[in-house]
Amino acid sequence: MKIAIIGGGLAGLTAAAYLSAQPNIEGTVFERSPQLGGRAFTYEKSGFTLNYGAHAVYGIDRHTLQHMEEDLNLKFQSKQVDKRKVVYAKHGRLTPAPLDFVNIMKTGVLTPMEKVRFVAEVAAVISHIHQLKHYRTLGEYLDKSNSAPDVKELWEHLVSSNFFITPEDARKVSGEVIAEYYHNLFLSSKPVNYILGSWATITDQLVHKIGENEKWDIAVKEPVETIVMEKGKFILNTKSREALEFDQVIFAMPVQQVCKMLENTPWKTQLDPYKDNTCTEVLVYDVGFSKVVARPFHYISDMDNKVFISDVSATDYTVVPVGGQLLQGIAYLNDDFTDEEEKKQYLEKKTQQMEALFDTYYPDWREHTAVKRVSKKAMVASVKNIYSNKLLPNKLPGVPFLFCGDGCEGKGELAERAFSSGRAAAQMLLNQRLETKALAL
Ligand SMILES: Cc1cc2nc3c(=O)[nH]c(=O)nc-3n(C[C@H](O)[C@H](O)[C@H](O)COP(=O)(O)OP(=O)(O)OC[C@H]3O[C@@H](n4cnc5c(N)ncnc54)[C@H](O)[C@@H]3O)c2cc1C
Known part of the structure; x- marks a missing residue:
């Protein structure tokens, strides 16, 4: 055959x-x-290993790669992103991202009552009894839910970051898809890993x-x-x-x-x-530094502008030359424009928001940049x-x-x-x- x-x-x-x-x-x-x-093509530039698409693996202990490792005898190592170093920036203030129980207790994006409510929602997703799975979309679920606005915003933000889409698009994802996705992710003991x-x-x-x-x-x-x-x-x-x-x-x-x-x-x-x-496109802004700029976080997500920066080399140390640091900035993009000019201006604005995030949290980043790669329209998923x-x-x-x-x-x-x-x-x-x-x- x-x-x-x-x-x-x-x-x-x-x-x-x-x-x-x-x-x-x-x-x-x-x-x-x-x-x-x-789109997973990897290449070298001045000693830095750049991916066209990033290599974060979500829930690796429950991932298809586990089957492939066994079936095809693949050998690879992965390292977990330090959850304690994942932060959200909201109205200019940094707070732990509520990714696990400890961080939910510490985060400033929810009030104590909202934390109780959110923990109950997480438990319902884990036990497969969350009502979300019966709704056509996240938006329809949130419209009917009596949760506080902060909890609703958090749901939109989580889906936005895991699916690489804007909060408006996050509201259009099917309830069943989200319930299944988070059932796996919340049960995982290794939610975000990089393949070394x-x-x-x-x-x-x-x-x-x-x-x-x-x-x-x-x-x-x-x-x-x-x-x-x-x-x-x-x-x-x-x-x-x-x-x-x-x-x-x-x-x-x-x-x-x-x-x-x-x-x-x-x-x-x-x-x-x-x-x-339609496909999912993002703006990608990779910068390789000649020396490490130490920050108290490895991932910072700007909740107001929907852009994030990931310190890739803080987890995957193999992607940089000795003493170097690799950051990847990503901005989620709308795809609803009346003409090309409007789209051009929107992409320009997103680039500026991205650079502003670098300016705020890595103030001298321009001086340290040895390698830079900007892609204004990278296709993350061929079908959103x-x-x-x-x-x-x-x-x-x-x-x-x-x-x-x-x-x-x-x-x-x-x-x-x-x-x-x-x-x-x-x-x-x-x-x-x-x-x-x-x-x-
Ligand atoms: C910026 C970015 C960040 C990402 N981050 C992550 C992440 O953190 N984690 C994650 O899991 N995924 C991530 N992804 C997504 C991941 O890269 C893609 O889902 C995956 O690479 C898609 O693989 P594929 O084989 O389906 O498609 P593709 O990679 O598109 O492969 C299709 C291939 O077909 C070839 N082809 C097309 N037409 C023809 C033809 N006529 N004849 C012969 N060949 C043809 C193309 O050249 C291409 O090589 C990211 C992607 C991007 C762009």
Whole structure:
């Protein structure tokens, strides 16, 4: 059996690593860029390790990576962000972020009565009895809830930071999605961890696994351009080769791009409900310092402007040269603009808010900056997980391909959905193969 996997990001490499471990399956991973990893691509700049997308792993002890570690014999280490060093800035005052019981007691964002109420809500989420799961959106739940405004703001802020979206969008996330997400996160003993050495620690091992099977190859700088079906086989044309024949195809690229590629094919209609999905974009502001600027926090979230700065190297010390420090600033973005000019001005304002946060909490940051990378529109999730969008299933009725990626259905958010859907797509393909074999007997 010959498989084509289109896309060499976390999802595509995961699916390929699982499939290449099976006998009698050969395959090719097609990647249009010169490098692998997609949005989790890691690169070096003046001794600093920069990720295109950050490598925080939420609830690692309950994460899909745990299964992959076991199934694929992956070896990696992770380190937990120090919860005592996570702070919120509200109206210019710093206070511990209420991430666990100790911090809830210490935080200034809730009054003593509100703390009692919030602890009760956390307990209900953990025991799966919170009413939130029955509401279409967080907004609808908050409108009906008699919680204090501070508790409501905290819910919006938590969802905003975990889903990388604005509070307005946080209100549009489905109650069921949020209840499930926090059920996992609140039960985790390791809520926020970094993979030491960045995503490259994982992607390098997946690539190595694929390379161990000589019947598999990875074709970089080779975008797939068209795909047709002839006599039960899939015929792919890439930028540099024509008429490549495969038995099965897994799409591992952003959903909107899949819809575009399949626009003039018989499968267009089934893909139509997914083509207008909106994505999650953020402004990213990475700065590498030549020396460590010690602060009493490792993560500071500005609740008023919805921007945060993460001291990445305080947790993952492998990403800096000796004595250096790596900070990553992120601003959540709106996507509702009347024209390009309005959008340009909004992004400019967000950049200024970001720099103002650095000015306030790292006053001499400009002097220490050895490396800087600013991306005004980085795609965090290819499908923003709000109720009006639709995640693509791994398999669609009437469509012969399989799909994976962070815009597909799967466990978790962000990179976890890329991993979990990549793993699920590989398992579905293996099950299909078993069923076909059984029928042939
Ligand atoms: C700023 C930022 C911060 C983030 N922070 C976190 C975080 O802290 N934690 C977390 O879990 N996640 C985070 N993420 C999200 C995470 O990076 C993504 O969810 C994940 O990398 C998506 O992987 P994917 O394989 O689904 O998609 P992609 O990485 O987009 O992979 C798709 C691949 O397909 C290729 N491709 C597209 N079209 C074609 C074609 N026609 N032919 C061949 N190849 C093609 C693309 O080049 C790409 O390599 C962050 C992302 C960003 C941008």
